[in-house]
Amino acid sequence: MNKQTLAGLLLSLCLLLTITVALPAQQAQAADGTLFSDVSNSYWAHDTIEWGVNAGLVKGYADGTFKPSKTVTEAEFLAMLIRSYEPEVTASSKGNWASPYYVRAKALRYPVSSYTDLSSRSKVITRAKVAELISAADGVNFSGDDAIRYLLAFGLANGSDAGQATVSSFKGNQSLTRAEALQFIKNFVDYGAGGLLDRPQEASNASDIPAVANR
Incomplete structure (x- = not known):
């Protein structure tokens, strides 16, 4: 041979x-x-979580779980949002891990108060603040209930009750979960502006928002 x-x-x-x-x-x-032991195929956000993991927006935990109901901090949500269109922005290996995301958010004039106050970055973010960030990324300047109305009016959110899309059902004062965070971002990717837009310096005209019920 x-x-x-x-x-x-x-x-x-x-x-x-x-x-x-x-x-x-x-x-x-x-x-x-299944991707994670605590996310069954029938879980409401199963497909969204799979999308977020495959897109590199978020990871699971070492024990094989995703913890979909775990609350999300401002820094964590901001990182997911910016990664959705700008994956080249990555966490810092020195100092505060989220600083590169805040640098980018400041350049885009996004409404976060933690550019320099590092302690605020680790606080749990509310759904109302998420509405302000998502609407800012869509190129408008709204706050509070107006930001919530914007998301509901343009299909970027459905509220906590899909059959009753109102400002009240949005529950803006509630904290955000990991599963909800990914759903917000997926809605923005699917139905938003197609990229991370600058937030205007001046407040946008609330009368331009289509009518949405308060309750």
Whole structure:
């Protein structure tokens, strides 16, 4: 047997072993069908969470969970939002990890109060503040209930009750969860401006928002 024939046999054997070893793992993953142990296929945000993970916006935890109901800080939401269109902006390995996202947010004039106050970055963000950030990324300048009305009027949110899209049902004072954060961002990617726009310096005209019920 010459060297070329022997080399060919060894290559074929390696390929066969690779296929044999890899195949069971792929079949097991397909049979399982879930990314995280605490996110079932029937969970309301399953597809959204899978989208967010595949898009590199967020990761799960080392124990195999996602913790979809865990609250989100301002820094965490801002990072997800900016990553949705600008993945080249990444966490800092020195100092405060979220500083690059705040630098970008400041350049875009987004309404966050933590450009320099690092302690505020770790505070849980409310749904109303999320409405202000999402509307800012869509190129308008609204705050409070007007920001909520904007999201509801233009399909960027449905409120906590999809059958009753009102300012009250939006529950702006409530804290945001990981699953909700990804849903907000997916809505923005699907129905928003198509990128991260600058927030105007002057407040936008609230009368331009289509009518949305308060309650």
